[in-house]
Amino acid sequence: MIGGVVSVFSFTDYKKPPADLLCFNPLIYHYKNLLALFYAVDEINKYPWILPNMTLGYHIYDSCADPRKAVKSIIQILSGPGYAVPNYSCTKNKVVGFIGDHFSSTTFPIAQLLGIYPYTQISYGATDVLFNDRDLFPSVFRTLPDDYTTYLIISYFLSLFGWTLVGILAPEDDNGDKEIRTLTNFLTDREICVDFALKSSRENFKDGIERSSRKIKKSSAQIIVICGPLSFALSPIKNPDMENYFKNFHLLKNPKDLIYKELVMRFFGCSSGIEKSDKTYEELYKTSLSKCDGTEPLGDYLLLFSQVNTLQMYLAVQYLAAALHNMDVSQGYQSTDQIHRNRHKVHKYIEDLVCPDESGTERECFTERGDKESGYIINNPIIFGTKIVSWNRVGSYNLTFIDDADFWVHAHDIVWKNAKNETPRSQCSESCLPGQKKVTSSSIHMCCYDCALCSEGEISNKSDSKNCMKCPEDSWPNENGTFCVLKEMEYLSYAEDILSIAFSCLSSFFCILTILIFVLFYYKRDTPIVRANNKNLSFVLLVSIMLSFLCVFLFLGRPVDITCMLRQISAGILFSVSISSLLAKTIMVCIAFKATKPGSVWRTWTGVKLPNSVLLICSSVQVVLCMSWVTLSPPFQELDTHSYKEKTVVQCNEGSDLWFYSVLGYMGILAAISFIIAFLVRTLPDSFNEAKYITFSMLVFCSVWIAMIPAYLSTKGKYMVAVEIFAILTSSAGLLGCIFVTKCYIILFKPELNTRKHLLELKNTVLHH
The missing domain is CATH 1.20.1070.10 (Rhodopsin 7-helix transmembrane proteins)
Structure with a gap:
């Protein structure tokens, strides 16, 4: 037998609940989880190769999302029929494991109580990271990732759209305080500031926002993290048979289902057949109920709501049954009494379960922390009036490999709740353009900043860059400082210089x-x-x-x-x-x-x-x-x-x-x-003044090179060359001119001087001197 604690009813929906009702007002999306448990158990019992020598049953109580009621429900299950007796476990009640609950706040006391007894517990909704502590909760498992994963995705998603200043609206309880602290830490790691953090009741966030409207309007934050305007949900596991089960579900098939009757009363205005319930409903809502034939299509409403937690409930039952089956086979098909006595071993078999991932590779179903890795999908609710009419999938995140590359969002598919359907802007500073970088301002928020141009030789090629990148040595920033361009090569070019x-x-x-x-x-x-x-x-x-x-x-x-x-x-x-x-x-x-x-x-x-x-x-x-x-x-x-x-x-x-x-x-x-x-x-007298010409040529040569040295050292680049x-x-021209020009002149224009006779006359003149 499986012990089950689910959250279907609520304590706080009515403003003035009747004094004699402890728990009322079933929520249809939680009721859907309960139906998933019924479906999973029926499916297991239908196949003879799973737990062949026994029939799987269940004993289920509602926690009403209240820790006190959750503890009472567990004591009742452990006590067996009759009065609930604390610190007592009925040996005739062959419970071998527990499913539930949906909320972390109710799962905690359940886990602490079941820790006294060697029971394995699989939650289909608890995400608190404290359950990761395997010393405190060695036999608690969850069919979904923990809160840290959700916070990681939220922080990355916000940074993806450049939202650096946001508000947080959390539940008005101890868990809400912890959620604010934890989410703030994740956002801070992404350099996202929290401008305000407000708390409201879980059942009515809208009232909480209205009460804090003045504070919200004063803030420059345009994004409030609730679980919207978008929503993050686990990637659904397709189960067409279960969808058909919900679609064809009606009262004629379940005439004794009182929860179903109350839901039909609320959705279709049908009488439940219970005079007290009908009278209470008519007094509260100032309406009258009519008698219906039992064929009302409640399944259409069931299919409107997300399948995520429903599938997690289904998986929880399947995993628990698979672990019991493996233990039964490994120990030689035991009796129910033997399995009950060995219930403390169940969590070991759950740890060894393997499941195929999206690529078909088999991996352990649960991580070392006791949770189950899964992909997330990002849904965009399409709202008409005040109702959500559909959910549009706009992105996903693969948790198999925690990497930014596994995150994708089709921003153009998102329908934003504003007149122009524009992506909202939630920053306390204007975006820094490419070519600029962020610099710290005097604001109280670290995400508020000023913009400054990149330093010389540096660029930034995207908006809101924290640092500028230095261009390679052979490159230089363009005029706007947005990308590097190759430097012009300077040399004495034949073609261009x-x-x-x-x-x-x-x-x-x-x-x-x-x-x-x-x-x-x-x-x-x-x-x-x-x-x-x-x-x-x-x-x-x-x-x-x-x-x-x-x-x-x-x-x-x-x-x-x-x-x-x-x-x-x-x-x-x-x-x-x-x-x-x-x-x-x-x-x-x-x-x-x-x-x-x-x-x-x-x-x-x-x-x-x-x-x-x-x-x-x-x-x-x-x-x-x-x-x-x-x-x-x-x-x-x-x-x-x-x-x-x-x-x-x-x-x-x-x-x-x-x-x-x-x-x-x-x-x-x-x-x-x-x-x-x-x-x-x-x-000295010589023929044709050769010594004088050599003197002049060397004077020119030395003057040129002496003048060249300082000029050479003071220039650079092609001008040095x-x-x-x-x-x-x-x-060279000085040597050529001083030594040979006068000689060429005599040869070409004064040939009479280039004779032996003239040379002898010169020599005689020299000797005479």
């Missing part, structure tokens, strides 16, 4: 000019002006200058590792060759002058060996430095994301500043030595 075009044209022009001069010198290589000061050095100088102009192209375009390595070492080596050539020329001017004196030992140094050696040795030192640089710490391409906010500089990292300045310093030493020697011999290119072009 006017500087690159100008440098390309200049480099090409001077390169062609140098080639023409080289060709001219080659064809006039036997003339005095070309032979006067070592024509081979002149050819080497022209080639190095020409390559210097060409190496400008290594500095243009997007740099890569190979161009980064070639640009510096090529410029360093070529300019070292050029300066070494001029140094060799300068030394030869000095030696040539000294060799003109009779019996001078300098005559032995007037050949080509000395200048060639100077050129080779001085150039080789720079080559060794450059090769060591490339080998030990080569330059490479890098992206500079810090110099500019909105663009990335594609540049060359020199690899090692020591090697870079060593190469540059050596070139400067060569230039300084060449300039000093050329300056000292500038007044532009400064170096300008220095290369200017110094």
Whole structure:
């Protein structure tokens, strides 16, 4: 036999209940739970393979949702027929387990009383988290999740719509205080503030709202958490047979069902046949009752109400029966007396029950806490006038995996109770737009805030962001600060940069000019002006200058590792060759002058060996430095994301500043030595003023590079490269102009000066001086 405690009647619906009635006014949605128990027991007894050697019965009392009445009902069931005797259990009453109750407030005293006796209890509605304590309630189970799960879903749902300031309306009892505290904690975790918490009777929340209307109107909260405007319910388990059972349920099939008669009296105005009940109803509601034929379709009303707790009642009976069956089979089909004596083992078999989930995978029916995990559905009541005419499913939440991804809501399907059917707004601050973030304000509520623009280099891509996100190094916020855009790549581009075009044209022009001069010198290589000061050095100088102009192209375009390595070492080596050539020329001017004196030992140094050696040795030192640089710490391409906010500089990292300045310093030493020697011999008489031209060329070269260094260090990005290119072009053009322009002029326009006769006259003039 199953002991059952259900909540069907109420104490508080009538304003002035008759003194001789303890419990009255049946609630149809609770009566539906009672019918589910009847249906489940009948179904179990119908199948011979479940508990084959016994028939399952029940002994049911109504708790009337009152703890005192619940305790009295349990004592009555334990006492058996007759008077209820506290602390007494009738051994003839073969109760092996209890179902119920619906409310946590009545389930508590039932569980405490049954804890004295080894009875298993399965509730179909109690959700208080205290039942999770298996030390206090080792044999209490529930066919639905606990309150924490509901609070978790509510808090997530509110945050989903951006409702950060809400009110709470709770029952006017101890449980209501606990619900307010617990729900507030969950809401606080989601940064949702509770502006007010009001309490009202369970039976009439509407009156509670009306009594507190002034406080509610003063609040900026537009959402009140009751179990609406939306409702959360467990995902229903389809049972078409039970639905048909409700649909076809009428009085002719249950002529002795007094509760049914009273419900028909209330819904259809039919006489119950009980004179006292009829008279009380007519006096209270100022109406008269008529006699009905017993075919009134109460089932239509039963199907209007949610199936959730009804199915939980059905599952509770099924689970208890399954546990009894498993225990019966495992112990060899015992008698009812034996099963009754082993009732303390039932909860172990319930813990071992397995149920298939939505995917068909078998899992334990009950969690370690004694409750049953289940999916939730979110219903939207469609209200016409003052009545709910239908429930629209607008979302669900899967509790198998507690994750935000398992929560979905079709917001566009929700019918809101306002004129424009707009989603209500319940915040104490305006939403922060994308590109802004929340900052703490001076309000008493933590969810009240001000909005501030994201800091430089940060974005927020959604409303009401708590923090801004920093853009990657290669990106920068757009104008509104809502998303990151790739920074513009800055370098001397051939296609887009006017500087690159100008440098390309200049480099090409001077390169062609140098080639023409080289060709001219080659064809006039036997003339005095070309032979006067070592024509081979002149050819080497022209080639190095020409390559210097060409190496400008290594500095243009997007740099890569190979161009980064070639640009510096090529410029360093070529300019070292050029300066070494001029140094060799300068030394030869000095030696040539000294060799003109009779019996001078300098005559032995007037050949080509000395200048060639100077050129080779001085150039080789720079080559060794450059090769060591490339080998030990080569330059490479890098992206500079810090110099500019909105663009990335594609540049060359020199690899090692020591090697870079060593190469540059050596070139400067060569230039300084060449300039000093050329300056000292500038007044020495020689053919075609070669020493003076070398002095001028080195003056230009040194001036350009000395001016370049501070300009190079004070700029960044592509303009740093532009400064170096300008220095290369200017110094190369200075060498070309100072050394070769006057010679070209004589060759082309004063050929009479480019003769052996004129050269002899110059020498005589020198000797005369």
